[in-house]
Amino acid sequence: MSARILVVDDQPANVRLLEAKLQAEYFDVCTAVDGFAAIEAAKLEQPDLILLDVMMPGMDGYETCRLLKDEPRTRHIPVVMVTALDQREDRIRGLESGADDFLTKPIDDVTLFARVRSLLRLKTVLDELRHRESSDALSYVMSEPIGDLDSVARAVVISGDPRAATRYAAAMPAQVRTQVETDPVTGLEAARSNADLLIVDLTSPGFDGLRLCARIRADAATRQLPILAVINPGDTPSAVRALDLGVNDIIHRPVDAGEMMARVSTQLRRKRYADRLRTQLDESLEMAITDPLTGLHNRRYIASRLHQAMESSNNGGAPVSLLIADIDHFKSINDRYGHEGGDYVLRGFAERVQRDLRALDLAARYGGEEFVIVMPGAGLAEARGASERLRASIASEPFDLGDGRSACVTVSIGCAQAEDGESAESLLRRADEALYLAKDEGRNRVEAAHSAAA
Structure with a gap:
């Protein structure tokens, strides 16, 4: 395991000795001669580990370690204090200042490298988490x-x-x-x-x-x-x-x-x-696949899961059906009750979708007031039945808009079952055509798509 290690000591002989030992184990080494230089080097070089002497002029290792752990750019770097001090008070003070370990000179090489490898393994895991994190979220975590x-x-x-x-x-x-x-x-x-x-x-x-x-x-x-x-x-x-x-x-x-x-x-x-x-x-991962307003999946996620379900179906797996639901006259709801009222309707619609569908069904807000529901293992008859139940649920009672207000809402739904060899794009297009037919036929209704070959 190779890594970059910062060696901090005011004695040149000690620096050369540790540097030689670490380089012999194929570590990349940078050095600093006091606490002030160590903090600047840690910010600039971003080492994987710091070997820090305690007894240094100007600023000792305890204060240096405290400042390193207070700085968001360096607090994630493991610090091992290396010193000739061997009293319990020295060890405790070092650990309480934020050091990850405390080694007493003379240091056994085998023990030193075992400790170094252990801390580097841990830092590798934490770095992986940090690097996967979004910059905003990481900034929040690192500032704490x-x-x-x-x-x-x-x-x-x-x-x-x-x-x-x-x-x-x-x-x-x-x-x-x-x-x-x-x-x-x-x-x-x-x-x-x-x-x-x-x-x-x-x-x-x-x-x-x-x-x-x-x-x-x-x-x-x-x-x-x-x-x-x-x-x-x-x-x-x-x-x-x-x-x-x-x-x-x-x-x-x-x-x-x-x-x-x-x-x-x-x-x-x-x-x-x-x-x-x-x-x-x-x-962050949840936000990447979730619509923030409704809590349902977003368009990107549902498209991926639809492709997976259809690939399985095309390879001899269970059937898969698709529903596209569009809230009727949603623009009028926004015009009458404002966008806040419209948001109440969208959230309430999502709650009823989650309540009325099967546990294995996947629902997503596809855009605006349009929702897509993937039903793995369901044929067209089952999809149509689920669509009717959802339509009835939406129309059965008004939606609460807050402040004692409510609004009656209906939905039009198009449904389609995937056919052998059909693409996800084709299935979406057929369900969308069925949705437009439901709109043309008076809204608040369900229409099933025609066969892809028709």
């Missing part, structure tokens, strides 16, 4: 501070040692509700049940914690769940293996309560950031 936890989260602790598990649970932030499991099977089930974080004790002799982590990453329901692993000090092979399996972070025994709280908070903040990105992406 990741900040402190402000709502309840749920953590699951899995350890074969009940006393240790209780200590881990006691070290959780106040807004974290913790479930303790001593059996990996029930622990895995608990992790699947809407957990926000999983803590796995790899020192438990009663089960293989690494195998459990591998199962969690292999399960689609828990693949994105953050994992914090507890390991014995000096157990570098287990630490490296855990990180390579997809564990997000590790903490050594004896577990310090303050460090546990800081690392848990970091993982939960990162998860909520990823969740916001996924939510924004889902909303």
Whole structure:
């Protein structure tokens, strides 16, 4: 895995050493000699990861990290603090300043590269979400501070040692509700049940914690769940293996309560950031296929689904029928009640369409007051029956226009069944011709299309 890494240290010898090690692993390296230069380089170079020294003149690493995480253009970049400081207060302060990890010199190369690869894998996932996002939505997400936890989260602790598990649970932030499991099977089930974080004790002799982590990453329901692993000090092979399996972070025994709280908070903040990105992406995808006024599908989406249904039908699949519905005298509704009144009618029409059709039918606003409904698995008789029910539903009661006003509305509908080898364009044209016939025959009626061969 190649990536661009920014090395920040005021000691040239340290910079050259880290640069040589990283380049030997085929990483692209850029450097900065102090915090001010680091922030500018991060904005300009957009590295994939920052290795940040703590003890620097002018502005130390803690303040540099805070500023990086406050800046929308750089807060998504993972920061690993690298320092000779080894007191618990230093580690906690580093994590609380926004660092994704805290490594103490001298750094074991194997551990360093395992941590780097782990953070780069996570950033790749987040970058994919960010790049798929629309620019407006992404700007909104990136402008939101990741900040402190402000709502309840749920953590699951899995350890074969009940006393240790209780200590881990006691070290959780106040807004974290913790479930303790001593059996990996029930622990895995608990992790699947809407957990926000999983803590796995790899020192438990009663089960293989690494195998459990591998199962969690292999399960689609828990693949994105953050994992914090507890390991014995000096157990570098287990630490490296855990990180390579997809564990997000590790903490050594004896577990310090303050460090546990800081690392848990970091993982939960990162998860909520990823969740916001996924939510924004889902909303953007929904907007791309949905008419914003009625909530029905839009023209582009229904055209795609119609082609799919007809391709299946032409290849020996179930029949497919199409309805085109047009609200009668809609211009008069707009003229009399204004465009706001017209919008009420369109939304009310969409609600009745969704209420009266089958669950597998696909309805879309095709343009203006015209709607298209695709009915997979339906022949012409069934399509005509559905059209009559919809027509009767529209005419049965007035539409609420707000402010105590209402309007009587009717609809004309043309329906057609796809024939062998027929194109979607031909089917739409025949249904549209049937719609115009319904209009010509007095409106508020249903007409079925003639055969394509007629």
